[in-house]
Amino acid sequence: MQPGEHFFRHEYGRLVASLTRLFGVHNLDLVEDVVQDAFVRALEVWGIRGTPANPSAWLMATARNRALDALRRQRTARKFAPELGRLLDSEGALAATVEELLQPGEFKDDLLRMMFSCCHPSIAENAQVALILHILCGFSVGEVASAFVAKPDAMEKRIQRAKQTLADSKTLFDTRTPREFTARLPSVRRALYLLFNEGYHGASPAAVNAELCREAIRLVTLLLGHPQGAEPATHALAALMCLHAARLPARVGPTGDLLALAHQERTRWDSGLMGQGLKLLQLSATGGELSEYHLEAGIALEHARVARSEDTDWHAIVGLYDALLLKRPSPIVALNRAIAIGERDGAEQGLAAIHAIEARDCLSIYPFYPAALGEFEYRRRCFDDAREYFRAALALARNPMERRYLQRRMAACEAGHLAKQSGLAIEPHPYAQMWRDSLDQLELGLSKL
Amino acid sequence: MNDFAFVYRGWDTSASPEDMQKTVDLWRAWFKDLEASGHLKDPGLPLDKSGSVIKGTRKLVSDGPFAEAKDVVGGFTLITAQDLQQATDLARGCPILESGGSIEVRPVLPLEM
Numbered sequence: 001m002q003p004g005e006h007f008f009r010h011e012y013g014r015l016v017a018s019l020t021r022l023f024g025v026h027n028l029d030l031v032e033d034v035v036q037d038a039f040v041r042a043l044e045v046w047g048i049r050g051t052p053a054n055p056s057a058w059l060m061a062t063a064r065n066r067a068l069d070a071l072r073r074q075r076t077a078r079k080f081a082p083e084l085g086r087l088l089d090s091e092g093a094l095a096a097t098v099e100e101l102l103q104p105g106e107f108k109d110d111l112l113r114m115m116f117s118c119c120h121p122s123i124a125e126n127a128q129v130a131l132i133l134h135i136l137c138g139f140s141v142g143e144v145a146s147a148f149v150a151k152p153d154a155m156e157k158r159i160q161r162a163k164q165t166l167a168d169s170k171t172l173f174d175t176r177t178p179r180e181f182t183a184r185l186p187s188v189r190r191a192l193y194l195l196f197n198e199g200y201h202g203a204s205p206a207a208v209n210a211e212l213c214r215e216a217i218r219l220v221t222l223l224l225g226h227p228q229g230a231e232p233a234t235h236a237l238a239a240l241m242c243l244h245a246a247r248l249p250a251r252v253g254p255t256g257d258l259l260a261l262a263h264q265e266r267t268r269w270d271s272g273l274m275g276q277g278l279k280l281l282q283l284s285a286t287g288g289e290l291s292e293y294h295l296e297a298g299i300a301l302e303h304a305r306v307a308r309s310e311d312t313d314w315h316a317i318v319g320l321y322d323a324l325l326l327k328r329p330s331p332i333v334a335l336n337r338a339i340a341i342g343e344r345d346g347a348e349q350g351l352a353a354i355h356a357i358e359a360r361d362c363l364s365i366y367p368f369y370p371a372a373l374g375e376f377e378y379r380r381r382c383f384d385d386a387r388e389y390f391r392a393a394l395a396l397a398r399n400p401m402e403r404r405y406l407q408r409r410m411a412a413c414e415a416g417h418l419a420k421q422s423g424l425a426i427e428p429h430p431y432a433q434m435w436r437d438s439l440d441q442l443e444l445g446l447s448k449l
Numbered sequence: 450m451n452d453f454a455f456v457y458r459g460w461d462t463s464a465s466p467e468d469m470q471k472t473v474d475l476w477r478a479w480f481k482d483l484e485a486s487g488h489l490k491d492p493g494l495p496l497d498k499s500g501s502v503i504k505g506t507r508k509l510v511s512d513g514p515f516a517e518a519k520d521v522v523g524g525f526t527l528i529t530a531q532d533l534q535q536a537t538d539l540a541r542g543c544p545i546l547e548s549g550g551s552i553e554v555r556p557v558l559p560l561e562m
């Protein structure tokens with residue numbers, strides 16, 4: 001068997017999760033070392049001798065043997081994993097027990113347990129996401145840092161601190177306690193939502209960091225596989241991810257530029273993911289709860305279901321944003337709502353709605369806040385004002401794609417200005433929704449402030 | 450044709466899982482090429498970085514690691530090539546060079562008695 005794409009990364013999560021159950025969470029560092037060793041061994045052996053018949057089992061056996069060596073050497077694990085501690089006293093039983101504890105069938109539970117453990121209430125939300133990415137998805141600290149456009153040193157500290165909190169909690173989260181499971185489930189959903197957002201709307205130079213989106217979908221699918229995890233809100237979250245991810249292939253044009261929703265080739269949307277999103281949305285429509293994810297999935301659906309962007313039902317979308325704002329009052333949601341109002345009622349109304357956002361100071365570092373103002377000024381033909389807003393947005397842009405987009409908008413303002421002066425008719429700009437599209441749901445950027 | 454040993458030193462042990470997987474793929478491709486071109490005599494064996502060293506007439510034993518990580522021999526391979534020049538050219542393609550390691554090319558002496 002030839003290992004598939006990201007095989008090592010995914011195995012990393014699986015091995016760390018399983019071995020941490022064995023060693024106790026306080027030995028997380030040791031577990032990570034043991035797993036890293038197993039990969040180095042794989043590199044040496046597989047590189048020279050080829051891939052074994054069952055690479056997964058090979059890695060687990062290698063890591064397990066290293067784990068056993070470490071257990072025999074230091075025996076501290078027993079303090080934190082009492083069951084194991086008792087068995088450690090009889091060498092013969094140990095190997096058999098470890099074998100049993102590391103059954104392949106267990107790994108989904110292990111991943112889930114680790115996912116819940118990472119969402120510890122004492123760990124800040126953005127650190128939870130970093131920790132999940134590092135421990136469960138096998139991203140090195142450097143890779144997490146680059147995904148978050150953070151400095152590696154700062155990310156190292158953030159992850160270390162989070163790991164320390166996890167270690168201090170002495171035990172992994174117990175997913176078998178229904179009440180605790182249900183209590184922490186919203187935090188887990190939230191972390192996966194933020195992970196997806198970081199991929200979809202984050203500041204990474206790739207503009208669309210599809211890998212993070214895929215990881216979020218992989219983990220939410222895992223959550224759906226647990227009878228208690230499969231709440232309607234979890235289905236709605238998964239639906240939301242699929243409906244957005246379906247648009248990923250069309251979001252970046254052939255020249256590597258971001259494309260406004262209106263300019264995306266809808267034929268390039270992933271119909272499989274779209275269908276899956278719709279199915280999940282149906283599954284989410286049970287019970288009385290209408291979560292924020294239902295509302296956001298509803299907004300995504302409104303965008304996805306029309307063949308042409310000018311057919312978009314902005315009345316429905318404003319209504320959904322109204323409801324979302326009640327559920328999750330935030331300046332970003334308010335900005336999105338204001339933009340939808342502008343689309344529905346015209347530029348003047350849009351500008352008024354933006355100026356009415358109470359906490360708009362929080363948006364001052366967010367490039368799409370001035371960009372939204374610029375867009376509406378452009379539409380009402382105030383090209384000079386529009387250009388200045390786009391200039392302000394350009395100063396805040398986080399990657400080359402955003403910069404190129406905003407530069408194009410500034411050029412359009414120039415052209416509009418000249419045309420206006422010479423009394424020429426102006427080509428009405430088609431729905432420039434890239435900024436709107438980039439806005440919805442983004443909160444992680446703000447939580448970093 | 451003559452035999453040569455490739456001796457590998459300094460595996461990168463801190464790479465991310467993703468990078469390690471890529472490195473494994475590079476090695477596999479490199480070996481495939483060596484084999485296809487008829488240069489691969491024996492893929493050889495990897496060596497663990499632990500172990501012991503025994504020195505001197507007093508046979509003093511010390512535990513590994515015995516050298517800087519970059520100097521530890523991590524494995525070897527036997528190849529056949531026209532001459533040292535050709536063997537050296539083949540060694541240039543070794544993936545270990547992409548991650549801070551080195552490769553040593555040593556002619557294997559014929560055992561003529």
